[in-house]
Amino acid sequence: MASDLFDVSIDFETSHLFFPTLVHWILGGLLALILITKVAPFLAAVKRGERALPIVSESRDNLRFFATLALIPAYFALMAIVGDLFPYTGYGFLFVSMAFVLCMSLLYLHDWTKKALVIVVVNAVVAPSLAWFVLAKLFTITLP
Template structure:
């Protein structure tokens, strides 16, 4: 009976409770959507064929590749200078430049100069804001 009034918290695993709970709720909602809309999902083949045929494959796969590179390189580069946020800063500048360059329809010199300024100033400001006023370290 004495064990009913004791609470023990496993701090090694306690932070994982909320993400697991959210994942379970999202999984149940996905299951409900699949059950409710199963006929529309099964008959969507033609829509997906048209989507993949007409989509801009270079921009789609380019943005996907840039995003994967960005997130996979941020921590290894950040480990070179730990707890400084350099991984974020060094990876964000080419990521911002590359994604915007990829989605530009016309690339005049003036727009590229503006893009380069934004690609340097934007991530630098975010890095400074998190590092000094907020005292938070980025990867």
Template sequence: MESNFLSLFDVAIDFEQSHLFFPRIVTWVLLIMLFIIVIRERKAILPGLSRAGKAVFSKEGDFDRFRFFGTLALTTAYFYLMYAVGRMFPNTGYGFLLMSMPFIFLLSLLFVGIKTRRNVMIIFANAVIAPGLAWYVLSQLFNITLP
């Protein structure tokens, strides 16, 4: 009888799935909030969606298709490659670290106005330092599992 009571205090962590716990909660909360916002503000949202669709698919206007679709492609590749590299180095956060650096660099190059040597060097330094610092703090200091 006593061993069953003590078994309630045993904790088993599945490291293959542990990093997905909070993202799943956040995803569901965001989806529920999106649903509520769309229902409450549908009269204001529908005309905006119509204008956005026309801007994306028409040749007129000042919509920057290269940056828009470049951002979508880079973000998709980032999440896919972060997962793939993270599986090669499980529970180390190297997927996050190694994929965040080129992602930040390429995304910043996509949106920088004037590509001078100074701007590119600042972008490069930011792309190396920011993910490295985030990885060190989250993964090494706080021992948080990253992909």
């Protein structure tokens, strides 16, 4: 009878779902807490006219805003397309990430000096290359 307390049976068909389910419930609870403590008072202040909705009622740089909204889906779509040209190498991630970092950096670059452009280009080559090397080569993670 005492040995029953120490017997453990694991259902391997569903045991891998325990922690993701637990994390989902915790994240859901935190989301509810944020909505109650931060969003509800903010929306009440907007309704009273004390605050304004971000993006909608503030001035913004439309070129950068809409270019960013276009570059992000293009990044993911092109990563799959280029990745299919070089299967199982991660070159899709590498080449498209280089182009994405370059375009985003140039989009948000204010002072177009020779030094700034060199830094942008070096960063666009080095940062994705380093990420690709660490993920694809050191940790052997499959990249698109």
